[in-house]
Amino acid sequence: MQDTHTVGSIGEGAMRAIAISLGSALTLTLLVACAPASMPEPEEGAAFFAANCTSCHGRDGRGEGPLSAGLSPKPTDLTLLARRNGGTFPTARALSYIYGDPQGGHLARVMPQFGGAMADDLVPLEVDGVLTPTPRALAGLLAYMESIQR
Numbered sequence: 508m509q510d511t512h513t514v515g516s517i518g519e520g521a522m523r524a525i526a527i528s529l530g531s532a533l534t535l536t537l538l539v540a541c542a543p544a545s546m547p548e549p550e551e552g553a554a555f556f557a558a559n560c561t562s563c564h565g566r567d568g569r570g571e572g573p574l575s576a577g578l579s580p581k582p583t584d585l586t587l588l589a590r591r592n593g594g595t596f597p598t599a600r601a602l603s604y605i606y607g608d609p610q611g612g613h614l615a616r617v618m619p620q621f622g623g624a625m626a627d628d629l630v631p632l633e634v635d636g637v638l639t640p641t642p643r644a645l646a647g648l649l650a651y652m653e654s655i656q657r
Contacts (some may be wrong), residue, residue: 546630547643552651555644563618568655582618589656596653599634606645 556568563578565571568585575582589596604618632641632649641649 546632547647547650549647549651549654552644552647552649552654555648556651560648568652585652586655586657588652596656598632598649598653601649601652602632602634602639602641602645605648606642 556564557566560568561572562574563570563572563582564585565575565582570582570584572582588601592600628643629640630643630646631638632646633639634641
């Protein structure tokens with residue numbers, strides 16, 4: 508009887524160790540699976556900008572695209588966002604405006620909303636000190652826009 512109890516105790520301890528090892532392995536696997544391969548670089552954002560933004564904002568981002576003459580209000584000069592925000596690029600405001608409508612009414616803006624088209628591939632972007640799940644295309648676009656500030 509003593510032998511059975513000893514074997515049972517060893518079995519329980521071994522089972523705990525296996526459960527802890529499996530739990531640790533599962534946690535590590537989930538963390539690796541959730542980790543982004545890499546954050547997008549400004550060049551990736553430049554490609555998105557060229558495909559989606561130049562007709563209004565121009566190739567240089569200054570608001571002088573081929574369609575800008577017929578728009579009211581005129582497209583924003585994207586190279587002055589940091590200057591107009593005390594020298595700091597307004598990541599949260601730009602993210603909000605590009606991804607959706609900060610005013611809450613879709614008729615209050617001329618620029619298209621890109622949220623739905625971007626929502627599948629998320630990366631952790633730091634916004635006001637908080638890691639925020641952000642579409643990769645938008646994170647790249649924000650990196651590019653920050654790189655063209657003057």
